[in-house]
Amino acid sequence: MNISVCIKQVPETTKIKINPDTNTLIREGVQSIINPFDLYALEEGVRLKEAHGGTVRVLTMGPPQAEAALREAISLGADEAFLVSDRAFAGADTWVTAYTLSAAIREMGQTDLILCGKQAIDGDTAQVGPSLAEHLGIPFVAFARKIRSVGSDEVTVERMFEEGFEVVRMPLPGLLTVVKDINEPRLPSLKGKMRAKKAEIAAIGRQDVEVQDQFLGLDGSPTRVVKMFSPDLRRSGVKWQEDPEEMAKKLVEGLKEQGII
Amino acid sequence: MVFPWALGIGLWADTEEIFLSSIVVIKDLCNGCEVCLDYCPYDAIDMVDGVAWINEKCTLCFACVEPCPVDAIVKEESGVELPDLDKGAYSGIWVFAEQRNGKISTVVHELLGVGRRLADGTGEKLTSVLLGYDMEPAARDLVPFGAEEVIYVDDQRLRQFNDGPYSTILAELIEERRPSIVLAGATFMGRSFIPMVASKVGTGLTADCTMLDIDPETGDLLQTRPAFGGNIMATIVCPRHRPQMATVRHKVMIAAERDESRKGEVHVVRGLDGTRLDERTEVLEVVEEILDTVNLAEADVIVAGGRGVGGPEGFKLLEDLAILLDGALGASRSVVDSGWIPYSHQVGQTGKTVKPKLYIACGISGAVQHLAGMQTSDVIVAINKDADAPIFDAATYGLVGDLFQIVPEIIRSVKASRRGAG
Numbered sequence: 006m007n008i009s010v011c012i013k014q015v016p017e018t019t020k021i022k023i024n025p026d027t028n029t030l031i032r033e034g035v036q037s038i039i040n041p042f043d044l045y046a047l048e049e050g051v052r053l054k055e056a057h058g059g060t061v062r063v064l065t066m067g068p069p070q071a072e073a074a075l076r077e078a079i080s081l082g083a084d085e086a087f088l089v090s091d092r093a094f095a096g097a098d099t100w101v102t103a104y105t106l107s108a109a110i111r112e113m114g115q116t117d118l119i120l121c122g123k124q125a126i127d128g129d130t131a132q133v134g135p136s137l138a139e140h141l142g143i144p145f146v147a148f149a150r151k152i153r154s155v156g157s158d159e160v161t162v163e164r165m166f167e168e169g170f171e172v173v174r175m176p177l178p179g180l181l182t183v184v185k186d187i188n189e190p191r192l193p194s195l196k197g198k199m200r201a202k203k204a205e206i207a208a209i210g211r212q213d214v215e216v217q218d219q220f221l222g223l224d225g226s227p228t229r230v231v232k233m234f235s236p237d238l239r240r241s242g243v244k245w246q247e248d249p250e251e252m253a254k255k256l257v258e259g260l261k262e263q264g265i266i
Numbered sequence: 267m268v269f270p271w272a273l274g275i276g277l278w279a280d281t282e283e284i285f286l287s288s289i290v291v292i293k294d295l296c297n298g299c300e301v302c303l304d305y306c307p308y309d310a311i312d313m314v315d316g317v318a319w320i321n322e323k324c325t326l327c328f329a330c331v332e333p334c335p336v337d338a339i340v341k342e343e344s345g346v347e348l349p350d351l352d353k354g355a356y357s358g359i360w361v362f363a364e365q366r367n368g369k370i371s372t373v374v375h376e377l378l379g380v381g382r383r384l385a386d387g388t389g390e391k392l393t394s395v396l397l398g399y400d401m402e403p404a405a406r407d408l409v410p411f412g413a414e415e416v417i418y419v420d421d422q423r424l425r426q427f428n429d430g431p432y433s434t435i436l437a438e439l440i441e442e443r444r445p446s447i448v449l450a451g452a453t454f455m456g457r458s459f460i461p462m463v464a465s466k467v468g469t470g471l472t473a474d475c476t477m478l479d480i481d482p483e484t485g486d487l488l489q490t491r492p493a494f495g496g497n498i499m500a501t502i503v504c505p506r507h508r509p510q511m512a513t514v515r516h517k518v519m520i521a522a523e524r525d526e527s528r529k530g531e532v533h534v535v536r537g538l539d540g541t542r543l544d545e546r547t548e549v550l551e552v553v554e555e556i557l558d559t560v561n562l563a564e565a566d567v568i569v570a571g572g573r574g575v576g577g578p579e580g581f582k583l584l585e586d587l588a589i590l591l592d593g594a595l596g597a598s599r600s601v602v603d604s605g606w607i608p609y610s611h612q613v614g615q616t617g618k619t620v621k622p623k624l625y626i627a628c629g630i631s632g633a634v635q636h637l638a639g640m641q642t643s644d645v646i647v648a649i650n651k652d653a654d655a656p657i658f659d660a661a662t663y664g665l666v667g668d669l670f671q672i673v674p675e676i677i678r679s680v681k682a683s684r685r686g687a688g
Contacts, residue, residue, distance in 0.1 A: 016307050016494075035309065043618070068322055096326035099461070102471060112323070126615065127307065129493055129514075130473035132461040135429075140466035144546040145428065147458040162552070166454040167563050168366075169555040174548045184614065186609050223326055227470025232501040233329040236492065238641050246653060246665035252665045253675030256647065257683055259663060265624050265645050266567075266591060266680065 042122025051082035080193035096223025103136035295338035373451035409530035430544030470504035495615035496638025517621030522598025566592030574629015
């Protein structure tokens with residue numbers, strides 16, 4: 006089975022804190038990492054390869070330094086890596102990112118299954134996976150929490166929804182986006198790290214793909230960011246530090262007055 | 267949408283041929299105040315000779331443009347002529363009416379609430395689109411909630427959600443009838459198939475919006491949403507494509523009230539041409555795992571636990587309180603990662619986003635990522651030993667102390683007050 010895993014290099018937002026005085030980001034020491042959800046996708050791909058044979062190719066679209074994310078993916082079990090990078094691709098929104106990735110994946114040859122994390126932790130959109138499937142004209146299942154079975158031309162997966170899960174059969178080639186529940190990613194092996202150092206990263210630029218310029222980069226993107234601001238999470242509430250019984254009574258009274266309980 | 271990639275931008279500004287939109291620092295204006303450094307999430311700004319220099323890590327997210335106090339950072343438009351859009355050819359605000367098991371989801375009434383407000387502002391018609399089978403009464407019932415028109419597509423193959431048929435039909439309806447705005451819930455269903463619809467139609471889509479307004483100057487939909495785990499809010503527009511599509515976070519918009527005096531037409535569409543439906547994926551089984559204490563999205567009360575709960579057994583006490591208040595049980599990421607409680611309980615950036623009437627955070631320190639998932643709750647109660655825990659800044663009521671002493675007292679107090687009331 007030929008598996009392609011899409012990854013994204015993101016700032017480690019879980020380490021970002023807000024300075025309460027200025028309400029701005031403190032991003033001191035924030036590093037670039039592989040989007041955590043993509044690690045579950047990569048792990049699932051490597052497990053499928055181990056169980057059913059085949060190859061795991063990993064790709065990312067981003068600036069040249071995203072190569073580091075690809076090398077890390079190799080250390081975690083990917084066989085080949087592709088860096089989709091060109092200044093013509095810069096500033097893409099999800100529609101254009103999916104369009105560009107679809108062209109790159111076509112260039113990479115036969116793929117049976119594409120795996121993506123459910124969303125990236127910087128944009129939090131969860132849109133590139135489903136949109137990529139549409140651009141490739143293949144079926145997809147989003148929010149997969151378990152792959153139940155793998156056949157020669159189909160997979161059966163569990164898809165999360167609010168009140169439970171659905172069992173969905175998807176023909177191959179197809180695309181899955183995966184949630185955290187699906188597995189426990191491994192740590193890089195020493196052998197993997199050695200391989201990652203030496204691995205060749207294939208570059209895919211504007212000239213290597215069949216795309217229309219009008220659908221590329223910031224100019225091709227239907228959506229635009231017009232404003233960014235920090236949310237104010239603070240509330241002017243009350244704070245008590247006294248006898249538990251007293252505090253509980255005051256709380257319950259307050260909640261009753263507000264009609265909450 | 268938003269957080270794109272860019273290459274070598276620092277260099278572009280000096281080259282003659284700038285053919286893409288870009289970002290530049292006007293060196294003469296930059297006063298070296300370094301404010302932009304705080305706003306850049308990608309570490310893409312260096313100070314060189316006392317002025318800001320945008321390096322190759324820049325992704326053109328433009329987070330630095332607005333905060334610059336001297337307007338030294340500017341967007342450089344490419345000057346590429348883009349085709350004009352005939353906005354007048356598109357009219358109407360659409361709300362996708364999500365249903366499960368023939369029952370309209372509660373998020374739909376919220377969408378009708380915000381849709382009504384937008385429609386009243388622009389003078390457009392509010393339409394709701396429902397895909398399902400044998401549920402005409404439910405379709406009619408969208409009218410009292412503000413839909414002036416309901417398009418109900420009735421077909422056995424639409425009884426339950428499947429990405430292919432749902433996206434094919436919604437995309438076709440959009441192409442036929444040309445609405446200016448399409449809203450859907452940012453639910454598992456909406457976030458699954460709406461991106462497909464936007465790709466089919468060839469328009470932009472903004473995920474998980476928490477604020478929607480119309481720009482009075484351009485008439486475009488201003489779509490505001492959290493990013494970076496709630497650290498930043500971004501306002502996004504879709505200026506040259508129609509419809510403008512957005513998924514909207516559940517429990518954020520004010521739900522429309524039922525008003526029986528409202529009038530509307532219901533169009534029932536039947537007899538779909540079967541070959542048009544994309545039924546490549548097949549739903550074999552639907553398993554509902556409703557444990558009352560897990561259904562966080564719908565719960566009016568959530569009692570959530572973090573590290574301070576001490577271990578898996580600590581959740582028993584919180585569960586008692588949750589059951590007493592007819593609420594659900596939530597958890598922070600770190601206790602889920604430690605295996606104290608399943609992932610389905612996780613609230614926060616990588617878990618669920620909730621907006622109950624009452625959120626009781628027990629032993630949760632209040633990392634930004636957790637706050638991102640519950641900050642819009644009506645009332646937040648924080649119980650924590652550490653008086654300096656950040657959760658207290660977000661709380662309506664802060665109780666400093668040992669949760670194992672305080673929570674039993676709350677249980678007692680609630681019971682006593684109920685006896686008193688009864």
